[in-house]
Amino acid sequence: MTMDALARLEAAVDAFRARDFARAVEGLRQAAAEVPAEAMPWELLANAEAATGNDQAAMAALDRRLALDPRNIAALLLKGQLLEREGDRRAADANYQAAINQEAAGGACPPQMRGALGHARAFIAESRNRYAEYLRDTIGEPPTARVAMALDLLAGNREVFLQQPSVFYFPELPQRQFFEPEEFAWLEPMLAALPAMxxxxxxxxxxxxxxxxxxxxxxxxxxxxNRLLDDPAWSAFWFWRQGAMVDENAARCPATMAALEHAPMPRIEGRSPVAHWSRLQPGAHIAPHHGMLNTRLICHIPIRTAPACVLRVGNEVREWRDGVPLIFDDSIEHEARNGGDGVRTVLLFEIWRPEIAEDERAALTQLFATIAAYDG
Structure with missing residues (x-):
């Protein structure tokens, strides 16, 4: 770059700062023909062009920058603003999202563009709401909860959560967050014992x-x-622990032990069954986490419900309601919170995933027992 070219570039920048955008455009256009492309402030030229009403030239300048640096946050945000002004909401959304993704990945957003980044987030949120409304108005009421979730995922109003067990993953199982009580006939005699429990x-x-x-x-x-370490805010009364019956507790609660016999609990030496009353005090929060295995489901029989007490599994939140079991895949991220003033207590136990065949259960039983017996 020659000294004359550098001087003209600096004069154009000074003109922009003085808000003399016509002179800035003239000087920056001349500089663009003289300085190396990688040294050219294309975003500044784009801003100057846009300030004089020449959006087409502004877009061309931004495309020059993005050809050199496809994830330049400032250029993506400015291009999104121009496309939004033109009314091309989908293209604006794409550029705004790319800028947000780059910032989230550790990209540096220029301080002067922080406001634009906030606008991009608000724009995307509004676009998702518009899209969801369009889908609802066009398609109508979804016939099933699964279709409703698919539409929410399509509109960006829900996130996809998948099985991520911390220890053992069994392949090709359906990615389901909650299962419905009517899928399990053995729950009927268990619920009949609810008053006794x-x-x-x-x-x-x-x-x-x-x-x-x-x-x-x-x-x-x-x-x-875990911030609940040794905290009675989340406490347990064990019936089965690591495959061993807790005799004293079992003797005190014969109706509960009889009810558990109806459930297809795994029987694995050193590991299963696992069953206990799980008690959550007001204000307690079990932080998001994943279970160890995806070969089981966790069942909650509500013994005592409480208001404002919820369980989130993946992208779905449910409350514990009287007489309504909750059955879920705990290998999917989940958390629980008691936001009310009552104590919640459920009978918690694990069962085999219904999709796992008998011969597979036998093989897994041997595998898990072998793992439990391994002493290193």
């Missing part, structure tokens, strides 16, 4: 013994990275 809970609580914090330290293991 509720009476047993009341008796145990009256004796003030048996519940202990769910998250506890294990001998010779690192402390769990």
């Amino acid at each position: 509720q009476a047993e809970l009341e008796a145990v609580e009256a004796e003030k013994g048996g519940f202990a914090p769910y998250v506890v330290a294990q001998p010779n293991r690192p402390l769990p990275n």
